[in-house]
Amino acid sequence: MGYKLPNNLTSKQSSAHNGYLKIHRAYLWALTYPNGARLMRRTRSYSRATKQALSILGKLIKVGRVERGLTAAELAERAGITRKTLRKIEYGEAGPEIGTVFEVAVLVGVRLFEFDDRTLAMHNARLDEKLTLLPKSVRPSKQEVNDDF
Secondary structure, three states, X not given: OOOOOOXXXXXXXXXXXXXXXXXXHHHXXXXXXXXXXXXXXXXXXXXXXXXXXXXXXXXXXXXXXXXXXXXXXXXXXXXXXXXXXXXXXXOOOOOXXXXXXXXXXHHOOOOOOOOOHHHHHHHHHHHHHHHHHOOOXXXXXXXXXXXXX
């Protein structure tokens, strides 16, 4: 935890405060890891098409990085991410945030769409118009589906 102790505490208050922090950290640890066991992270399944798209984009990013002569450390620093996150992106893992993946792709020259900037702006404007015409929210249908065949 990146907690900074207030400057105006006496040494007695400081040691009491540090004791509180230790207890607080232990409490948070117990909440996070009951009975000392790590909580299992829920895995999400992805379709084959999604996995292929992630793999292709990751490989394109790696090719772009290598063609530009950038090390993984240099690209990670430019993108403001860790080398571990960059490795996950290049291996096509689904964990990194999509904005981070797109930013790394742009940094190495991977085109995300097959359009020039003007066409993309026009396409974006058309989608904004379409979204304006669509309902703001979608409610579940109240009709019961007749599935007795």
